[in-house]
Amino acid sequence: MTGAELSFYLFGGLAVFSALAMVTRKNAVVAAMWLIATFLSVAACYVLAQATFLSAIQVIVYAGAVMVLFVFVIMVVDVDATGRLTHRRPSRVGRLAYYGGFLLSAGFLAWVLVGTLARQYVTFGAELEPGSDFGTARGLGREIFTDYVFPFEAVSLLLVAAVIGAVVVARSRKEREHAARHLADPAARHAAGLGTAAEGEIAPPGPSPATDFGEPSATGHRGI
Amino acid sequence: MNAVPTQDLLWIILAPLCGAIFNLVFGRLAMRKLPDRTAREVVHLVAISAVAIACFLSFSVWWDVMVEGGVRRLVQTVYPWIFSGETMIGFDLLLDPLSAVMILVVTGVGLLIHIFSVGYMAHDPDYHRYFAYLNLFMASMLILVLGKSLLVTFVGWEGVGLCSYLLIGFWFSDEAKASAGRKAFVMNRIGDFGFILGLFALYTVVHSLDVDAIAAVAARGAQSPLVTTALWGVPVATVATLLLFLGCTGKSAQIPLYTWLPDAMAGPTPVSALIHAATMVTAGVYLIVRLNFVFALAPLTMAIVAVVGGVTALFAATIGITQFDIKKVLAYSTVSQLGYMFLAAGMGAWVAAIFHLMTHAFFKACLFLGSGSVIEACHHNQDIRTMGGLRKKMPITAGTFFISCLAIAGIFPFAGFFSKDEILVGAYTYASEWSPLINYLGWGLGTVAAACTAFYMFRLYYLTFEGSFRGDEHTWTHHVAEYPIMWVPLVILAFLATVAGFLGWPHALGEVTGLHLPHVLERWLEPVTATSARFAGPYYVGLRDGGFAHDGHVTVGAEMGFMGVSLGVAVVFWLWARRLYGDGFSKEAEAWKARLGKLYEASLHKYWVDELYDAVVVRPFKFLAKLCYRFFDALVVDGVGVGGTAGLVGWLGDVVRVFHNGNVRRYLLALLVGVGLVLATVYGNPTVSSLEPSAVHRVQSRPDLGGLRTTLGAEPYRIEIGFGSWKKVIDLGPAAPGAAGGER
């Protein structure tokens, strides 16, 4: 067993282990940490598959940016560690069927994929020349900016839209009201998700706990 | 030759139809928007002028074309109605002597009754509806009469049935009247069922329902396929005519389907006069005479028709003797008189049947209208026990009523005398396969019925108009006066009832009196009856060999004998009725009532026929209907069908709702299970799972990422899909190797 193989199994095992740990944690912060561990392990595996650029991206984007976002949100949301399991427990039969269905289909999926893959791809990748730019930023960049330039631009647009959308959705009602204070146009107010109260007047932040989706009111909708 | 445009024939029908449509569509509007008096004026003027146009056209076409022009047949093709394969049924109208008589009677009497209705219905809120129905009836009746094809006749047949139903149940808010209408409709349906089956039977042989075509087939007499073709071992002619006769018993209120007619008196009295006395109920007689050549080929049917007619004549007459409702008496009288017509038709005395049809239309319409006047005057009281002495208050009505009574009783020289005499003579002298038994039977029944007729008609007259008034004071003092609009039609009808008989002046009477008038009607109808008159052998229609035939006529002696008998019987019973009822119910009448006992009871209760039908037919049917309703409707249709479907859908919805509960995780689980199933199907398939890895390798080299990557110059590749023994190869990309002309 070469060093490369050894490190693959090591990091692969680590990835699986930390993924399992992530799923099973109760505390979201801890789970996020385990997820970072998984991502890092996967990044190491990328290196072993000669995807060096992607490995870097994995570390920077995933383990860095995305997970930081996650941790931030977890801090904001701040659910207690136990979660809320007291209400809406499905019936015993329902739970049994649910978990049974999950185990059955997941097991089957695993069996089929592993079984067929094992028979069909017991093979190694092509040998690479020593000086090839496979997996490097240069090689990948050449592909991206030639054949895949259109999807690339599309994705960048998607990212911008997602960021703006995230900002709009995540703003609190108070923030939105503040932003719309100088909007006399009802349409603009509507666009801001504030509904159209009386002309030029701001809906009073009264006791009605309107939802943040712009519905009229969701009072009494807790726990449908 | 053809002085009148042929459209006139169609307009005879269209005129009343337009009137009906106008009153149906605009009548309600007029009644609501216009002042009451104006609205009524509009409604009845439209209705009456519509009928008047039809009447005028009928008379003009009859006079100009048939009498002056000498054209005996006028056929108008309106439009080809039904095309289906070889079947071609045209909506053709036929004016021949028979239908000419009918349209003249129908439009003439109809016009008078329309005029009378203006007075009778003057205060009815549904004025427009009444006249609309009446006009619709006129149109239907004229279609019935003028139809050249029997199917067109059938349209009219159904139309008059419908109008009859609508008009009997005209005051439908009264449950009894509404159910009387239903009864008439159902009874007629039974008859119509026979009618249409009879049409089918005829069609199987003739392959046409055109009257001329049927006549052409029937003209071959004994060689006609109507006779030689058998249906269940019976000649088609017999089967078809029996079925048609069933239709006639329904429409013309003969035994066994007569019970609806007395109940039909629930309708307004002018309706009774028009539909249930003068016109519609005679449709059966018309049909038999129209198809006389077919009936003549079926001696069995003829005998049945004659016997049924004779029995009905007597049966209904005996019921009429004991009734107290003025209209009921007249209703049973109608049934009885229709029985006479069928007796004549069954004996082959076609002319006598039509003759009596015509005279009966006059005097019975007059009687009914007179009874309408009486009922109107007595504040809608119909019970003759509370009448009497009305002659002082309404002399014209009484006079016309009396004339009509004379006519119907068969007193010389009123119309009924001639027509009834001709029937009785025909019944005795005409040939039949069962002669002379059937002659004695028919003549006997007819004569006894004639005696009863004279008795109950004069009983009715005396109890109503003579003696002293038996009702309350209020009715007597607040008596409604006679209006011209009501008595003018009465007078006209009474006049017709007096003179119409001279159209059928008997030959023998000419010999005796020296007044040789021609038998107008016989000559007139000669083209209609010509075909059947040529039949011989068992199908012979005419005088039988009994020693009283002389030169094609009944000998003078025999004729005078019959006349004497019927006249004598009529006079005797007239006088007897006068003695019993001349001044109210006499003691002698009570004595007779007691003496007859059970017989009187039976007659009073109409022989319990209604009760019998109720027990034998209606109740089992109701039970059956209830059974069907309980079991089939409620259980099968509502329960299993409707409820079951709804329940199944609801249940399926409940089942599906478990999956569709908005729980994202369950959706995901379902997705996972689905993917698992798809993979299981694909990889569980031995063909796929046994594919060599190289086979899979061949599939892809540079996957085209859904068109994202440029495909210019991409290598072609092929996909092999196999499932079981089925295998398909798909070549993709430009110029696939091995494939002739790859697709782009």
Place this chain on the structure above:
Amino acid sequence: MVPITHFLYLAILLFLIGVGGVLLRRNALFVLMSIELMLNAANVALVAFSRLHGNHDGQVFAFFVIAVAAAEAAVGLAIIVAIFRSRDDVDIDDLGLLRD
């Protein structure tokens, strides 16, 4: 040299763990993290195939997946924040509001 197959095994395992996380956890944050894990598993497979074929297509695709995953995480987390603000709870089983 590591066989591609083993990369795929790794991908499958990670994917199934992700699926399990989505299906078994009710906390929206965990669900989102599990989805990230599943995307990563797919990336592993893509990279492995890219290595197998010796071209960059798989890696380019994985690159795009990372970008989309970032966008998805941003929006998803924003929604979670919004839900939390209005409901004080991020249990996805309770999020049936749009169903009715």
